[in-house]
Amino acid sequence: MSTEWNKTTKHIVAVGMVLFGLYLLYLSGPVLKILIIAALVAFLLMPVVTFLHNRLKMPRLLAILLSYLVLIVVILLSPLILLPPVIDGYNVIAGLDYQALAGNLLRWTEERLVSVSQVETSLLGFSGVATSALEALRNTSLTKLMALPSFENVFTSVRSTLSFTLNAATSLAGSVAAGVLAVILTLLYSIYFSLDADKLSPRFLKVVPEPYRPEIAILISRLSGTWRAYFRGQIVLMFTVGTITLIGNSVLGLPGALSLAVIAGLLELIPNFGPFIAVVPAVIEALLQGSTYWGFNNFVFGLMVIGFYIVVQQALNNFIVPRVMGGAVKLHRLV
Numbered sequence: 001m002s003t004e005w006n007k008t009t010k011h012i013v014a015v016g017m018v019l020f021g022l023y024l025l026y027l028s029g030p031v032l033k034i035l036i037i038a039a040l041v042a043f044l045l046m047p048v049v050t051f052l053h054n055r056l057k058m059p060r061l062l063a064i065l066l067s068y069l070v071l072i073v074v075i076l077l078s079p080l081i082l083l084p085p086v087i088d089g090y091n092v093i094a095g096l097d098y099q100a101l102a103g104n105l106l107r108w109t110e111e112r113l114v115s116v117s118q119v120e121t122s123l124l125g126f127s128g129v130a131t132s133a134l135e136a137l138r139n140t141s142l143t144k145l146m147a148l149p150s151f152e153n154v155f156t157s158v159r160s161t162l163s164f165t166l167n168a169a170t171s172l173a174g175s176v177a178a179g180v181l182a183v184i185l186t187l188l189y190s191i192y193f194s195l196d197a198d199k200l201s202p203r204f205l206k207v208v209p210e211p212y213r214p215e216i217a218i219l220i221s222r223l224s225g226t227w228r229a230y231f232r233g234q235i236v237l238m239f240t241v242g243t244i245t246l247i248g249n250s251v252l253g254l255p256g257a258l259s260l261a262v263i264a265g266l267l268e269l270i271p272n273f274g275p276f277i278a279v280v281p282a283v284i285e286a287l288l289q290g291s292t293y294w295g296f297n298n299f300v301f302g303l304m305v306i307g308f309y310i311v312v313q314q315a316l317n318n319f320i321v322p323r324v325m326g327g328a329v330k331l332h333r334l335v
Contacts, residue, residue, distance in 0.1 A: 034182060034185055034186050034189060035189060037186050037190075038185075038186045038187075038188075038189035038190040038192075038193055039189075039190070039193050041071075041186065041187075041190040042190045042191075042193035042194045042197060043227070043228075043231075044231055045067045045068070045071065045190075045194065046194065046197060046228075047228060048063075048067045048070075049063045049064050049067050049194060049197075052066060052067065060195075061195070064191060064194045064195060065191075067194075068187060068190070068191055068194075071187075072187070075183075201217075201220055204220075205217060226329055229328040229329050229330075230325070230328055230329055232328055233324050233325045233327075233328030233329070234268075234269060236324050236328075237268055237316070237320070237321065237324055237325075238265040238266065238268045238269065239265065240316070240320060240324070241264050241265050241268045241312070241316060242261045242262060242264060242265025242268075243261070244312055244316075245260065245261040245264040245265070245278075245309075245312060246258060246261035248308050248312065249261060249282070249305075249308075251293075252291060252293070252294070252301075252304060252305065252308065253291035253292040253293030253294055254282065254285060254286060254291065254292075254305060255285055255289045255292060256285055260278075260281060260282050260285065263278055263281060264278040264282075264309075275309065275313045278309070279305070279306060279309040282305050282309065283302050283305055283306055286298065286301045286302040286304075286305040287299065287301075287302045322334070
């Protein structure tokens with residue numbers, strides 16, 4: 001009896017193996033993400049390791065450990081740079097007189113309704129919706145709006161709030177623990193990648209048929225050089241955006257100019273959405289605290305900050321990015 005598989009059986013087994021492989025990839029999705037990020041970190045730190053090892057004649061292991069130690073220090077110190085504007089904004093919010101704000105809002109609304117009701121009366125000859133809304137507003141005093149709820153309602157609200165807070169805190173603690181573990185594993189995997197980086201390419205070339213090895217080696221070298229150039233260009237763009245933002249925010253008198261500039265520079269790594277996210281804390285800071293130099297209204301100052309960020313991004317996308325990235329990857333600026 002022949003034990004050789006027929007053509008149909010081979011096809012079925014091949015399809016089954018492919019599906020099983022895809023299922024394994026699906027199951028290992030979280031681990032693959034960590035491995036990809038670890039490989040990327042190792043790739044980005046490779047020039048630093050090479051410089052310390054080849055130029056400064058450090059042992060390779062010491063060069064790797066020193067590079068990752070600097071990276072860890074930067075990660076640990078980043079909250080000291082990013083948190084001050086958040087804390088300042090919280091302090092401003094906590095110090096607001098909400099009852100005065102509510103009173104000003106009611107007075108402003110009443111003035112607008114009076115103006116609209118006068119227009120309705122002069123044009124239509126009778127009182128319309130604005131007059132009804134004005135009467136309802138005048139019948140509702142600020143004291144009623146700010147009145148304290150009953151003890152039963154307070155107790156019910158506090159109990160539900162505590163329950164929600166406990167659940168949220170438990171979930172947050174789990175997320176933080178998982179995040180810290182992911183960072184530790186990423187750094188550990190990245191160190192292993194860095195230790196074996198000089199061995200990966202020769203091992204891969206051994207799999208390639210011998211006649212094609214020189215060509216594949218040249219291709220790997222060119223790809224590696226192009227990616228390094230691309231990342232160098234990204235770093236230049238980050239510093240450029242951060243420097244321009246720092247100068248502009250300082251001239252405008254925006255509180256927390258340095259922290260906001262660092263945020264803008266880091267978020268430049270995220271295409272399209274990064275600049276939009278970077279403008280949000282800057283506008284919030286402008287609306288809450290205003291300018292430290294100029295006497296503009298906070299709302300007007302917020303519009304000025306938005307305009308500044310838009311001008312920076314337009315100048316960056318149309319002039320700086322094509323020049324920096326085109327020069328980095330040796331492509332024409334038009335491309």
